[in-house]
Amino acid sequence: MAFKLNNQLLSKIATGKGHGEDSPYFDGWKAYDKDPYHATENPNGVIQMGLAENQLCFDLIQEWVKNNPKASICTPEGAEEFREIAIFQDYHGLSEFRNAVAKFMAKVRGDRVTFDPDRIVMSGGATGAHEMIAFCLADPGDAFLVPTPYYPGFDRDLRWRTGVQLIPVDCESSNHFKVTREALEYAYETAQSDNITVKGLLITNPSNPLGTILDRETLKSIVSFINEKNIHLVCDEIYAATVFSQPDFVSISEIIEEEECNIDLIHIVYSLSKDMGFPGFRIGIVYSYNDAVVSCARKMSSFGLVSSQTQYMIASMLSDDGFVEDFITQSKKRLATRYSNFTNGLAQVGIKCLKTSNAGLFVWMDLRKLLKEHTVEGETALWRVIINEVKLNVSPGSSFHCTEPGWFRVCYANMDDQSMEVALSRISRFVLKHKEAVKPAKKLCWQGSLKLSFSSRIYDDLIMSPRSPISQSPLVRART
Numbered sequence: 001m002a003f004k005l006n007n008q009l010l011s012k013i014a015t016g017k018g019h020g021e022d023s024p025y026f027d028g029w030k031a032y033d034k035d036p037y038h039a040t041e042n043p044n045g046v047i048q049m050g051l052a053e054n055q056l057c058f059d060l061i062q063e064w065v066k067n068n069p070k071a072s073i074c075t076p077e078g079a080e081e082f083r084e085i086a087i088f089q090d091y092h093g094l095s096e097f098r099n100a101v102a103k104f105m106a107k108v109r110g111d112r113v114t115f116d117p118d119r120i121v122m123s124g125g126a127t128g129a130h131e132m133i134a135f136c137l138a139d140p141g142d143a144f145l146v147p148t149p150y151y152p153g154f155d156r157d158l159r160w161r162t163g164v165q166l167i168p169v170d171c172e173s174s175n176h177f178k179v180t181r182e183a184l185e186y187a188y189e190t191a192q193s194d195n196i197t198v199k200g201l202l203i204t205n206p207s208n209p210l211g212t213i214l215d216r217e218t219l220k221s222i223v224s225f226i227n228e229k230n231i232h233l234v235c236d237e238i239y240a241a242t243v244f245s246q247p248d249f250v251s252i253s254e255i256i257e258e259e260e261c262n263i264d265l266i267h268i269v270y271s272l273s274k275d276m277g278f279p280g281f282r283i284g285i286v287y288s289y290n291d292a293v294v295s296c297a298r299k300m301s302s303f304g305l306v307s308s309q310t311q312y313m314i315a316s317m318l319s320d321d322g323f324v325e326d327f328i329t330q331s332k333k334r335l336a337t338r339y340s341n342f343t344n345g346l347a348q349v350g351i352k353c354l355k356t357s358n359a360g361l362f363v364w365m366d367l368r369k370l371l372k373e374h375t376v377e378g379e380t381a382l383w384r385v386i387i388n389e390v391k392l393n394v395s396p397g398s399s400f401h402c403t404e405p406g407w408f409r410v411c412y413a414n415m416d417d418q419s420m421e422v423a424l425s426r427i428s429r430f431v432l433k434h435k436e437a438v439k440p441a442k443k444l445c446w447q448g449s450l451k452l453s454f455s456s457r458i459y460d461d462l463i464m465s466p467r468s469p470i471s472q473s474p475l476v477r478a479r480t
């Protein structure tokens, strides 16, 4: 007997589009998966620049793992603990783990604040943490305000299974996408007039995709806004340790010590996916100053605990003060170097990025001058050219709810130096073909000491190869 699967057999969640994956942000990943770049095996494939991963310090991690075999229960040195750790399933987590994470969170914030290990609740990455906090703070139909541009995953993480809504707070390039009191008030009032209950404001500091930090004044104004409205403030600080140059990162945990505020409204979402580069370990944290939220979230964490094996290893790694200190310093240095090499390379061909960025694993690239028309459609058309013909998976601003077409997020820390050079040379070649559209900042020079240091071999490979993705003018095709 043949069974027919129709949509009525499944839930609304299973058959709906609430997952938010029908967007260029996720399509770009699919394009990369079909044709991934490899320096020797697939040199004309798509380079993945849509993935905010921090892969610049894996040598340091590997070295530590080799030097600390006892940190793993799967080595002869650590196997003694295997049984105890394998059967551990308490949703409070290993106390060593919570202590080490609390200490790490403080270290990343310059030891200007401390964190109480008893307020640390585990979740499956920041993804799980966001959903958990949404479940704790809001009912279906309630809303969170979110300044734009914002991380596309929020549309899934906070909304999909909870039924919560996200209301964009439109921020603009004219003031470097600052979160202003006026924009917050406007979004809040609009929601009210639509009879939507606003339960909170979600900020990401440092910002994904902008790579900027929220300054002290802005944070203070945000805290006073949420206090006046008596709504929650959820602060995603997942990129806290990626701030690689001045000004320093300021955590919400510092602000609430300086400003009068109802701390029951304050919640931090954290994870080791970006600062340590461990997205695969799924170490997410909800740190709430509200006892009832801690208590509820702790029970909910049963749905997404961090495996005890991972807790065990991370507890040991993060308790190694010397290692942590060195890792944070090195990571910032390497990110700074990568950022400056990449942005200087772009500047050589007249491409600018948001200049207030000093954090994150990406740049917010301004391609407004390359748009045929200043609409979302114009941006999507350009994005298609970049992905299909320039063969770079970058993410268009519209997928981050940016209201101004022409901005693209480009990740630069998930690849080696050579791949970055290839990516830069592809972008440069693409732009040079259309230099009537973009005025170069400086006269181009292809060799020598320039920051745009393509090795001549890579450059020749790209230009000479008949299969080169950039051997034809992408925009010419786009126009047809």
Ligand SMILES: Cc1ncc(COP(=O)(O)O)c(C=O)c1O
Binding pocket: 052, 124, 125, 126, 127, 128, 151, 153, 204, 208, 236, 238, 271, 272, 273, 279, 282, 283, 284
């Ligand atoms: C701002 C932000 N929050 C949350 C996440 C999800 O992180 P995790 O891998 O810890 O689930 C990401 C991932 O890119 C992110 O950029």
